[in-house]
Amino acid sequence: MRLLTSISVTALLVASSGTSFAADDMASNMTLVSWGGAYQASQTAAYAEPYKKMHPDVTITWDESSNEAVAKLRAMNEANNVTWDLVDVVAADALRLCDEGLAMEIDPDEMLEAAPDGTSAEDDFGDLLVSDCFIPQIVYSTTFGYRTDMVPEGVSAPDDICDVFDVETYPGKRSLEKRPINNMEWALLCDGVAKDDVYDVLATPEGQQQALDKLATIKDDVIWWSAGADTPQLLADGEVFMGSTYNGRLFSAIVEQDQPIAMLWDAQVFDLDGWIIPAGLPEDRLARVKDFLRFATDTQRLADQAKYISYGPARASSAPLVGKHAELGIDMAPHMPTDPKNSKNTFLYNYEFWADYRDDIDAKFQAWLAQ
Amino acid sequence: MNELIVNIKRPNLLTFTMPIVAVLGAMFGFVTGNIFGDPFIGAVGGAVVGAVLALALAKIVSIKRWKKIWGVAVVFAVVAALFGGVGGFLGGFVVGLSMGWFATWVGTGKYRAGVPIYYTPGQVLWHCTFLFICAFVFFFLIAPLIPVVWLSFNAENFFTFTPEMLSFKSAGYSLKHYRDFLGTDEWMVPLKNSLIIAPIATLISVSLGTLAAIGLSQSHVPGRQVMMAILISPMIVPLIISATGMFFFYAPLGNWLQLNLGLNQAFVGYVKVILAHAVLGIPFVIITVTATLVGFDSSLTRAAANMGADPVTTFFRVQMPLILPGVISGGLFAFITSFDEVVVVLFVGSARQQTLPWQMYTGLREQISPTILAAATILVSVSILLLATVELLRRRSERLRGMSPG
Numbered sequence: 020m021r022l023l024t025s026i027s028v029t030a031l032l033v034a035s036s037g038t039s040f041a042a043d044d045m046a047s048n049m050t051l052v053s054w055g056g057a058y059q060a061s062q063t064a065a066y067a068e069p070y071k072k073m074h075p076d077v078t079i080t081w082d083e084s085s086n087e088a089v090a091k092l093r094a095m096n097e098a099n100n101v102t103w104d105l106v107d108v109v110a111a112d113a114l115r116l117c118d119e120g121l122a123m124e125i126d127p128d129e130m131l132e133a134a135p136d137g138t139s140a141e142d143d144f145g146d147l148l149v150s151d152c153f154i155p156q157i158v159y160s161t162t163f164g165y166r167t168d169m170v171p172e173g174v175s176a177p178d179d180i181c182d183v184f185d186v187e188t189y190p191g192k193r194s195l196e197k198r199p200i201n202n203m204e205w206a207l208l209c210d211g212v213a214k215d216d217v218y219d220v221l222a223t224p225e226g227q228q229q230a231l232d233k234l235a236t237i238k239d240d241v242i243w244w245s246a247g248a249d250t251p252q253l254l255a256d257g258e259v260f261m262g263s264t265y266n267g268r269l270f271s272a273i274v275e276q277d278q279p280i281a282m283l284w285d286a287q288v289f290d291l292d293g294w295i296i297p298a299g300l301p302e303d304r305l306a307r308v309k310d311f312l313r314f315a316t317d318t319q320r321l322a323d324q325a326k327y328i329s330y331g332p333a334r335a336s337s338a339p340l341v342g343k344h345a346e347l348g349i350d351m352a353p354h355m356p357t358d359p360k361n362s363k364n365t366f367l368y369n370y371e372f373w374a375d376y377r378d379d380i381d382a383k384f385q386a387w388l389a390q
Numbered sequence: 391m392n393e394l395i396v397n398i399k400r401p402n403l404l405t406f407t408m409p410i411v412a413v414l415g416a417m418f419g420f421v422t423g424n425i426f427g428d429p430f431i432g433a434v435g436g437a438v439v440g441a442v443l444a445l446a447l448a449k450i451v452s453i454k455r456w457k458k459i460w461g462v463a464v465v466f467a468v469v470a471a472l473f474g475g476v477g478g479f480l481g482g483f484v485v486g487l488s489m490g491w492f493a494t495w496v497g498t499g500k501y502r503a504g505v506p507i508y509y510t511p512g513q514v515l516w517h518c519t520f521l522f523i524c525a526f527v528f529f530f531l532i533a534p535l536i537p538v539v540w541l542s543f544n545a546e547n548f549f550t551f552t553p554e555m556l557s558f559k560s561a562g563y564s565l566k567h568y569r570d571f572l573g574t575d576e577w578m579v580p581l582k583n584s585l586i587i588a589p590i591a592t593l594i595s596v597s598l599g600t601l602a603a604i605g606l607s608q609s610h611v612p613g614r615q616v617m618m619a620i621l622i623s624p625m626i627v628p629l630i631i632s633a634t635g636m637f638f639f640y641a642p643l644g645n646w647l648q649l650n651l652g653l654n655q656a657f658v659g660y661v662k663v664i665l666a667h668a669v670l671g672i673p674f675v676i677i678t679v680t681a682t683l684v685g686f687d688s689s690l691t692r693a694a695a696n697m698g699a700d701p702v703t704t705f706f707r708v709q710m711p712l713i714l715p716g717v718i719s720g721g722l723f724a725f726i727t728s729f730d731e732v733v734v735v736l737f738v739g740s741a742r743q744q745t746l747p748w749q750m751y752t753g754l755r756e757q758i759s760p761t762i763l764a765a766a767t768i769l770v771s772v773s774i775l776l777l778a779t780v781e782l783l784r785r786r787s788e789r790l791r792g793m794s795p796g
Contacts, residue, residue, distance in 0.1 A: 048656070050741045055756030081576075082741030083752040098641030102655070102740035248758040255548040276547050 045307040048078045052106040055083035056248060057271045061327035062107070062156075064345070066315035073314075077307070086246075088112060092121050092297060101297045104308045110291040111370055113153035122152035122295040130309060132317040134336035143318070143334045147291055149370060154316055155293035155333035157324065160356035160365070161201050162287035164254055164269040165261035166191075168279045180286035180364075181209035183261060184233065186240050191260025194250045197243035199230075199384035200373060201263065201288050204366060206233035208286060218372045227380060231387045243388070254280050266356050270329035274347065274354070284361045290368045293333065329354035400499050403448050407497045408441045414492050415440020418485050444493045455494050462490030476558040535770060542567055542763035549758060567764035577765060580749040586660065587735075587745060588728040591667035595724040598668070599675025600717055604709070606676070607683045618676070625673035629733045636666045637737040656742045663739045667731060671724025678723065682716030 051067070053059040059081060067079050084091055088108050095101045108116065116122040125131075127148060131140035141148065147155040163183060170176050174188055182189055183205065195202050207217050207226065210233040220226035234241075242259055244250055250264035251272040266287065272278045294316070296308055314320065321332035322340035329351060332338060341351055352358055356365075401407055415436040423432015447458055463486035470482025495501055502509075505517050537551075545564040546552055554562025571577045602621055606614045624632055640662040647658045686709065694704040710717075732747040739745070746765065753762050 048742070052741075055752055056759075057757070080741045080744075082744070083756050084741075086755070094637065098638055100641040100645060102659070102742075246755045246758075248756060252548055252550075252758045255546070256550050278548075 044303055045310060046104075046301075046304040047076055047307075048080065049104045049304075049307055049311060050080045050082055050102055052082045052084050052088060052103050054085045054107065054247070057267060057275075057328055058265075058330075059083065061267075061324050061330075062315075064327050065324035066311075066320050069320070070311055070314055089115055089121075092116060093119070096121055096298075101299065103297050104300065104304055105312065106295050106297060107156070107292065108295055110149050110153060110155070110293065111368075111373060113293065113295050114150045114370060114374060116295055117150045117152035121298055123298045123300075124151045125154060125296065127154070130313065132313055134318050134334065136336065138336060143336050145335060147333050149291065152295050153291075153293050154295070154312065155291045156316065156321060157292050157330035157333055158289055158357060159292055159330045160266045160287040160289050161196070161263055162266050162269070162356070163261050163263050163283035163285075164250070164272070164280045165283060166254055166257060166259075166279055167281050169257065169260045176281065177261065177283060178285060180205055180283070182283075184209045184237055186237055189260060192240050192242055192253075192258060193237060194242045194244050194253050194259045194262030194264075196263060197245045197388070199380045200368075200377075202234060203227070203230040203380065203384075204288070205286060206230040208366075209233060214366070217366075218369050221380075222372070222376065227383055231383070235387075251276075251278075251280075254278065266354075267328045267330050270354050274344070274349065282361070284356075285364050286366050287356055287361070287364075288366045288368050289356065291333065292330075325351050325355070329356075331355045331357040400448075400497065403445065403497070407448060407493070408444045410496050411444035411489070411493045412437040412440040414489065415443070418489065422481075422485075440489065440493075443489060444497055447490070447493050448497050455498065458494055459487065459490035462493075463487040474557075477556045480558075538763050539767050539770070542760055542767045544760050544763075547759060549760060549763070567760045568768075570759075570761040571764045571768065577746075577749060577761065580744045580746045583743055584729055584746040587663055587667060587743070588725055591664045591671060591728040592721055592725040594664065594668035595671030595675050596717060596721045599672045599720060599724070600679050600713075602672070603676045603679035603683060604705075607680060621676055622673040624670050632670070633734045633737040636669075636734060640666065640738050655740075659740050659743045663735055663743045663745075666734050666738045667728040668724075670731065670734065671727050674723035674727060675717070675720035678720035679713060679716045682713045686712055 051062075053062055063081070067081075071077060071079060082103065085107050088106050089112050092101070092103070092106065095103070106122075113122065117124070127140040127144060131144075131154065133139050134143045144155060147158070149155075163177075163180070165177055167176065169191055171189065177183075177189055183193055203221055204217050207220055207230050208214065210229060212220050212226075212229075221230065242253060242262075244253070244262070244264070247265050247268050250259070250262035251268050253259040253262055255272060255276070255278050261283070266282070269280060269282055273280050273282070294312060296305070296312070300308065316334075318334055318336045319340065321334050322337040322342075324330070325332055325337075325341045326343070326345040332341065338357075341355070343349060344351055353360065356362060415438070416433045417436070419436015419439070420429045420433040422436065423429040426432065443462065447462070450458065453461070463483050466486025466489070467479045467483035470485070471479035474481065501518055502514055504521075505514055509517070540555075541549055541551070543563045543565065544550070544552070544555065544567070545562050552562050556562075602617075605611060606618055606621075608614075611617075644658045644662050647653050647661070648655060653661075690708055690712075691704050694708045695701075699707065729745075730747055731745075732751050735743065735745050735748055736751075739748070746769075750762050750765060753759055
């Protein structure tokens with residue numbers, strides 16, 4: 020009996036700690052899903068903390084599950100138990116979730132703030148609204164970083180994407196992402212395929228084989244990564260000479276952690292990251308999410324985020340507001356993937372292509388990896 | 391045993407001691423050479439140093455053995471410090487200590503001390519090899535913890551031994567990962583969740599598991615083998631399977647609790663995770679309690695009944711105190727199962743029930759931050775303290791009851 024009482028007392032304590040309803044029919048708790056690390060820290064600093072200051076009664080819970088957001092959201096939906104309120108995903112995942120009806124369709128002009136000069140949200144985001152469910156936050160790029168102290172003597176530092184495939188001039192391990200996306204494109208580019216033809220070639224079985232054959236020339240020198248934090252760690256350890264990862268992770272290793280690493284930038288692949296709202300949220304939670312979303316995606320907030328991480332804001336009106344790093348005081352613009360000096364040769368990730376071919380090429384790539 | 395040592399004659403210096411110590415020297419030399427880029431020269435140099443050391447130690451008879459060993463360690467440390475600074479000093483000290491100990495151990499014939507005098511060389515060799523294997527097993531169990539603890543004081547945000555760390559400069563060390571662990575919600579909330587979930591889940595597993603074990607130990611219960619198998623199945627079924635099943639089982643249950651009883655989402659989340667963890671802990675309790683019940687004399691319960699005690703009184707006054715050690719160790723297992731569990735909580739829990747292992751798992755995957763190492767160090771220290779306390783208390787109570795002389 021004593022046992023039962025103690026359990027129920029604890030239970031009541033736990034229950035009461037979470038029940039403080041907001042005055043305006045909005046839920047008082049929000050679960051945001053993001054990527055962890057420096058990126059989530061930038062979101063916390065730029066949107067979540069200021070929002071909490073305005074609404075002290077709201078608690079925000081973060082879940083670092085963006086990596087498996089699609090699978091988890093499917094399972095939650097099936098079990099009719101969606102615990103997430105706002106999910107940060109890459110554009111490709113947003114397209115899939117939208118197609119499957121797991122993400123709510125949004126009307127940008129109605130739900131999002133207009134730019135300060137009156138431009139409507141739809142025009143402000145422009146082409147970056149790649150899906151009806153997707154509210155882009157940032158433009159990031161996947162690119163290479165290399166150890167400056169491991170460049171062989173008498174050789175100039177790598178500045179060409181094809182230096183990744185040149186193990187004779189630049190000996191040492193490379194780290195590449197353990198999936199075909201980006202790697203196949205880079206391989207074709209360095210195998211003599213013109214930039215405009217890459218996806219046409221990659222659509223054919225011969226082209227896919229050609230890309231894999233090119234990758235095979237460096238397979239023995241590759242360490243495959245699956246989390247964005249792997250490459251910075253490998254570079255910091257000196258275990259690899261060069262490696263691909265998201266440009267913000269490299270920025271943090273170079274500027275904040277002071278590692279002897281430099282960026283390659285050549286043939287960087289642009290991609291988008293942003294929010295989706297899970298479909299079918301109860302009304303009070305949806306109201307809270309909409310309120311937060313309107314705040315978190317306005318022009319100033321997106322520009323603020325660039326104070327903490329080197330990703331380009333998705334609104335055109337935010338770009339001129341990008342200033343200096345919040346703690347180090349350095350100019351952020353030269354570290355942005357969209358900076359003219361960095362974006363001399365860029366590559367735009369082709370969503371439609373990968374939506375159509377992903378499963379097929381994935382299977383081939385995994386089989387090739389296992390060989 | 392001590393008398394035996396006197397009778398052991400010293401082994402031949404040239405054909406036995408020097409080659410063996412040289413081999414150890416070569417091993418250390420190989421490792422050292424590797425650091426400086428040439429393992430082969432290191433190995434040869436190490437072998438020469440080993441042989442000379444064995445010779446020198448054998449020729450000096452006037453000094454006591456342990457003085458010799460410390461002397462060797464200091465000489466090695468000073469020489470290594472000339473090349474490698476403070477790091478070299480420590481490394482040289484450890485190498486010198488092991489070499490000195492080994493050289494005198496082999497050279498004075500001490501290695502035969504623990505074995506009967508009639509053993510053949512082969513048997514002696516096996517005896518020593520066995521001791522070394524045991525030492526290595528301990529070493530490899532403990533060794534992985536050392537870099538974890540060491541790196542947790544890293545001043546950088548990577549799992550990397552920086553040159554400053556290796557030369558023991560204070561710039562290479564900081565407590566910032568401990569501040570991150572203790573000072574941020576990111577880690578304190580999961581810790582709080584773990585401390586809510588694990589004890590309650592343990593209480594449930596212990597109560598249910600003990601009752602089940604007592605019931606199942608009665609010979610008249612029909613189909614008890616089958617029941618036992620079912621109750622133990624969470625331990626045998628792969629965790630990922632149970633987790634998937636539990637996810638789909640608890641989701642509608644949670645929805646029902648929320649909609650019909652009006653309980654809030656966070657509370658229902660805790661209930662789900664606690665129940666799921668209790669299920670995982672029950673098999674451990676059943677197994678340990680069943681094992682203790684084998685030694686329980688059931689005539690005691692009949693005697694208690696004979697004196698007018700009802701079954702509940704009998705249980706709490708007679709049976710429970712006797713099987714308590716089994717219950718407690720079962721409870722410890724259940725607690726650790728819940729406290730260490732990451733798969734089920736990832737499925738059943740939501741972000742508000744994020745436990746410490748969950749946070750460590752995502753942290754390791756998404757940001758490889760040494761804060762995880764700080765958390766690990768703290769957890770290891772706490773478990774060592776807990777185990778030591780439990781062991782001390784146990785010894786104390788045994789001493790009080792006069793059960794052991796120590």
